[in-house]
Structures are given as structure tokens and as C-alpha cells.
Amino acid sequence: MSESEAVRSREQPLIAVIGAAGLCGTYVLEAALRAPFRVRAVVHGPSGRERVAALGVDDIVEADLEEPDAVRQALMNADFVFMIPPAFHPEEDVLAIRALEAAEHEGARRFVYLSVLHPHTPELRHHLRKANAEAAVRASRLNWTVLQPSMFAQIVLSTWGRAPAGHVNVPFDVHNEFSFIDLRDLGEVAVKVLSERGHDSATYELAGPALTLAEAVRFAGRARGVDLEARTVDWADAPLPPGVADSASRASDMRAMWQGYDRHGLRGNSNVLRMLLGREPASFEEAAVAFAARS
Template structure:
């Protein structure tokens, strides 16, 4: 049995789906007791638990073959909370832990990256059998903008127009996670998951235009005002992240991901081809 935390989020749900496709039995730990039909349809044992309640989570880990540890995004308690769950995993006798980190966790200009770097350090000294997955920004991050982009022909880019991102399809991230959770010979490894094309906002807009059947132009959406204060942790993280992307981009190599998958990584165009078009849009071919 494999435990996946934060399984109610899009990353956790994708990992559950990838494991289901391999015939694995999954316990999906979610943050609330509301129905999760998307997970129960995959045969998952869906259990609500507060990840900061270490005793409750530890009881869910007993006898687990593996744990995929995702901490909710932009949460100021990640370094402490994830560290406590790693200790719980050790006490529960979990066979293997895979931690969902981020590409470039050592980039301490972004607090949520630095938190994951600290968790990786704890993991290294935990005595557990571990692997780490470090995904780049998701191609899926643009899915929610399709309707607006189709209507306006504008793609707003808070990271500017010049720097690129190596967008990775979440399905590839989930498939890589499934490999790390189930395959032998990978313990102690840190694995980057970056897409195959470094794309600037104008290049992303071009792909969106081809998919939507209209011209799309990228516009520089420069953030307003100062960086939010530390007490607004999520807002501060988002702003510093986009400021970092504006200055440096966020790119990586797909070679490690493709080695894990045993196939080419999906391109951004591949990702868009799988999406349902907004009403009124037409695909150019």
C-alpha cells in the first residue's frame, strides 16, 4: 500500500491516478472530509487528516510500502511539518519515502523553495530509504487562463516577456512519481522533472494561439506595489517567485525525467492538445 498526502490537490490526485494505472493500492490522505469522487473512482482509500496532527498521520502510515510526501503549496509550516512527518514515517516503518520538492530548492530568494531545501536536508539525515522529485513549473498552470485568453487574445505574464520556463506536464510528473515509488535501485537519488522546451511568455502565447484558433499576444503584467510582508506568506512567496522568474527564468534539462519515463517528455503543444477548448474557440490546423 502506498500513502499519498495532500491527495485532494491536483498533484496528489495525479499521482494517485498514475499509481492506479499501475495497479497499486493507494491510501489518499486529504485535508477535509468532503466527498472525493475523483479519488474513490480510482479505488483509493480516502482518509481525511490534518498533516500537522502527526499522531493521526502516523497511524495511517503503519505498514505502508511507500509514502509520497506532498506538503500543501505556499504553507509556512512546511519545513517543520514535513520534518515531523518524516520522523513519523520512520517510527511507522514505512519502506520508502519520496518527497515532492521543487526544481532549484537552493534558490533561497524564494521562501517556499528554501523550505523544501530544508526538508531535503532533514530527509538526508533521517535514516529512511528516500528519493526526491524536483519538478519545474507545470504546463497545467496555464489551463485556468484558457477562457480569458480565448476571449481577449492576451496572455498576462507576471514574470515578464524575456525569460523562459521549462514547463512540465503534470501527467509526466505523476508518472515519474509512480516510478520513484515502485521501482528498485533509485534510493538516495534526487531527480529533476523539467519539460523539453524552455519557453518565454511570447512563445507560450504563440502555442496558445495555435490551439485556440486566434492571435494571442503576451503582455507584461508587472506586479503592483511592494513585496507583501512575511505575515502574508503565500502572497510573499508568489511575488518573490515571479520576481525571480523575471530576473532568471526557470529552466532545466528534460534528460532525467525522460530517463525515468523511458520516453520523451510531453511538450507544451502536447499538453494543449489534450485540453478541451473553451466555448467559441476553434483549433487551427
């Protein structure tokens, strides 16, 4: 290592982002790359490596989260760890705890866990697994922060917002309200809690502005210059997306989520997100316009 590299290493902490290649992970990476960090992307395989390399990440490690040795090696020399668990994984809490233990073993200073809004929701089993992981994080000797985001605006935009003009089938009541968070705001908060003091032992609910799914789909269409109209279909009969349909556990969890959304939506309060950002959170319409331009 050259003298200049040694100075850079001392001045800039290394953040390892687990789950870096997913939809959320790419936004977190983009925010981290603009911050005073050295960034390591921890991905599952070659396709993830290609995705994060395209963002300009040089330090990329492939690791199977089910292999403790691989996770420890992926976190070697990391100062901070940002954990994005795999969605709907039947052992999501086990994998998160394994990453936490690896961070402790490798001497990381801070662990940030990406949970979900309202994790203690009995009918949502994938939420309860996040609650289990949160309990382990809070018992850790590391400095920790738990982030509990509401539904990602970009999930709606990528799932229903890309549809051809016309009716869009949604497997829950489209007139229920949801709080949406723009992943650009989530990435900004991620960098903030990692780079600033004062966020240790904090659990933050991150809920963006609320609107109905029907309104969100209309905004998604307008951003693309097409008319989209969401309509409710039976959650029990709706087709499951690839990667979920071939897993009995994931399929059951997703249908349970749709059923919960059909009953009461998913709403939160924006005060904490507003406080952390120091401004108003992005609206769904703003997220839709940015997503259309990005796509």
C-alpha cells in the same frame, strides 16, 4: 480478511499519497491506480475526499498535517509514502518533516518527497523551505528519493490558459524561458521510482522542454481554439489568487516568486527526465491539447 484479500495484500504494496487532492496529486493518483499498488489518498478535508473519490480511490483518509497523531494514523500500514507538500505554506518544511517522521514511526519502507527545481534559490523562500525538508529526508533511515520538478505545464494552463480570447496579464516577463513538465510525465516518474529498484538515495531534477511564457500561452489558446496573447504586468501590482491574498506570508512568497521569474525565468535540463521516462518528455503543446480535452 478473506484468503484472496490476504494474497492481494501481500502482493501489492500500499502507497499513501499525501496532498492527493491537489492538481499534482490527482495526476499522481491516476498513475498509481494504473500500477500494481493499493492506493491511499491522504487529503485535508471533505472537498478533497470528493475529488479523489471521483478518480476511483476507495481508501481515503482525511488528516490535518499539523496534527502528528493524525498523520501517523493516515500512514498506518503504508509501505511507500509520496509527499506533496502544501504550496506556499509558511511551515511547509515542518509539515514535510512531520510526515517523514510519521512514515518512520509506522514502518514505511520508502519515502518520496516532491520538492522543486533549484530549491537553493535565496530569493525564493518557499524553495528554501523545500531545501530544508530535503535535508531531513536525506538524513532519514528510510529509503528515499527526492524529485525536483520544473514548473507544471498544467499550472500555466489552469492559471492563464483558460482566459477568454485576447490579452492575458502575466506578472513577470513573458519573454523569459521556463522549463515545463507535463504532470502526466511526473505521475509516470512517481510510479517508476516507487515500483522499481535503483532509485534509493537519488535526487532527480525533472525539467521538461523550455519555452517562453508567451509561447506557452499561445499554445494554450490554440488547444482551445482561441487566440491568447500574454503581456507582462508589474508583479508588485498584479492581483493575487484566492487562498494567497488573505495570507501575508503566502502573498509575500508569491510576489517574491514573480519577481524572481521576472528576472531570469526558471530553466532546467531535460536529460534526467528523458532517462527516467525512456522517451522524450511531453511538449507543452501536447500537455495543452490533453488538458483542453480533459477540461
